[in-house]
Amino acid sequence: MGTAELKIILEFSAGAELLFGNIKRRQLALDGTKKWNIANLLKWMHANILTERPELFLQGDTVRPGILVLINDTDWELLGELDYELQPNDNVLFISTLHGG
């Protein structure tokens, strides 16, 4: 591993983007010299890009109920949730659940 950057894509859908400056897709270059799991990523997001009411995104160390987390289009619950270790070019998608009709 000679690269010093871990490049991943963050996406937000169904209103979750409103908490992150209304940007639906971001390319991140994280510090590649250390290991990143979803728990660290959430802390990084809180410190760097979460612009509106954090309680609408986070609850304790994890996302609040009603937000789904998908890693490469697969539910994070199938992949180890907070412990999933991010790989280069991973796509992490946060979806707010909708209830209207």
Added chain:
Amino acid sequence: MIDSEALENERTKLKREIAELRAALNRKEQCLRDLETTISEATGDEDDVHPDTNGGVCHTQLSNDDIARYSRQLILPDFGVQGQLRLKNSSVLIVGMGGLGCPAAQYLAAAGCGKLGLIDYDEVERSNFHRQILHSEARCGMSKAESARIALLELNQHCEIRCHTRLLNSRNAMHIIRTYDVVLDCSDNVATRYLLNDACVMLRKPLVSGSALKTDGQLTVYCYGNGPCYRCIYPVPPPPEAVTNCGDGGVLGAVTGTIGAMQALEAIKVIVGLGDVLAGRLLIFDGSSCLFRNIRIRSKRPNCHVCSAQPLITELIDYELFCGMHATDKDNPLQLLASEERLDVEEYRNKVQQQPHLLIDVRQPAEFEICQLPDAVNVPLAEVLDDSYLKRFSKQLEDTQLPIILLCRRGNDSQIAVQHVRNRFPKHSIRDIIGGLHAWTHKVDPSFPIY
């Protein structure tokens, strides 16, 4: 001078009476249809009809009218006569006759679904028409279920339609759902979604769940095959402040139409046994960039409270309590402030409006553009909460004698704004207007628009 208020009252009264008469006519027509069905069964008019195990009837042949009407789907190789007969013998319950329920019901009735149940406690109003496409201006004030029935029977008189005009709750849900094969969740609130899920798990009914807001939509099928239920995916309800309804967030009709039409498609696939049903997957529709995304969601949760082998929930609970939210999308007035921190509209008009004051309207710019009070300045709630408004009003805010009045559409967000602003300016008089602009229309100026 003509008493315009009396005329207006007379008009409202007449409209209501006409709506009631239409509903009564509708019920009579349904009675007649039921009676004719009973007569034709008793006299054995239809030799393709056999009693089924539920005491209903089971069609084993298509009529010539069926063949002509459904010819374009009958010739589909995977659908065919057997598919059409399954639809004809099926019953689907649609919960919510709004933006999702209208198109879903329309496609199911058109496709030849034998029996539709329609649930909605609410009445038709003007703000429904842009997306709830079965209702009409003439049926304003009528029950949504009754209104939808009229439109659906015009489309297909062979469809048997049953209306349930009460709010679905823990006491009536099992009884109503039991008689249907498939349930469509076209509701607009979290409590009803948990209620429908639990009842469908207990009764083993596939639940086709759709939702929409703004330009986004979501769709999946719960309780089908080995797929998960709603609680497997969402074991804990979201915090109420994180839930936005269509009345507050807005929604485009073509978006609910897209999701509603797909709910009908999934119901038809479940009934006919066609294709791959959207279970264990979630369809996400982003209408603003026209992106459909199909994601794999978890399978059944082994310790799910309702659908696992050892469920903790074995009968329906109080879902409004469980969610901390009402089972409707109607206004839930907040009560965050003491009465001395609030102002009613008359007091604002009679006293405050005549004096120097700072009136801050905290709605979104798109809402402010629709209508606004004279002298109001627009500072969206988010800009109040992140203090970016301070710079703009630094001069005025130096004067502790200048009353600050906060205003919004219905008097909820304005209370949140007062709580925030008074912490920073404890010496100022900071109040909000009770009931917001809706109260202004109702009590001060009836010509002020309502949305």
